[in-house]
Amino acid sequence: MKRYCLALDLIDDPKLIEAYEHWHKAGNGWPEIRENITRCGILDMQIYRSGNRLTMIMETLDDFTFEEQAKLMSANPKVQDWEKMMSGYQQPLPWAKPGEKWLVMDQIFQL
Template sequence: MKRYCMTLDLKDDPKLVGEYVQWHKEVWHEVKDSLLQSGVSALEIYLLGNRLCMIMETDDSFSFERKAEMDAANIKVQEWEALMWKYQQALPGAKPGEKWMLMEKIFSL
């Protein structure tokens, strides 16, 4: 098992943040299925203000490249990502089109 921690900001608008939270109370089953099929075994998203933190646990079959290929071929995942981009904004230093950015673990107990 591998664990990844990623971050992303939402647009700094309480109404949009609230809508984003509502969408995540009923994530489309196609999106959940895609995550599981890619090797994600657990995923949690935390919110503070407009900053998101995602913790993702994966099995040995998971790779970001494979997940990106699977996402590109899945129409419903593409629809979800386009919808979520209404609420999200790239972090400073993000490459064009980059959303979630991988965080570096600096401490473990």
């Protein structure tokens, strides 16, 4: 199993942040999104928020790749609709390259 930690910012607007959290509460997300997440080899996914900064923790199968995840996501129109909707709440980190959203974080400490 592999673990990844990713970061992304939300647009710093309380109403948009509230709406983003609404879509991520149990029962509010689209079932096709959850299905796509697990189909690409993600075993567990958690998102945390502090202010407008998001941190995502993913545990995946050993053979998981972001390239394969991107292929599955781009081939699914419902996932594309979800991503388009979520983009209305999200903003890239200041150091992100054009078109990048969630950025993989480097682990710098482990106990």
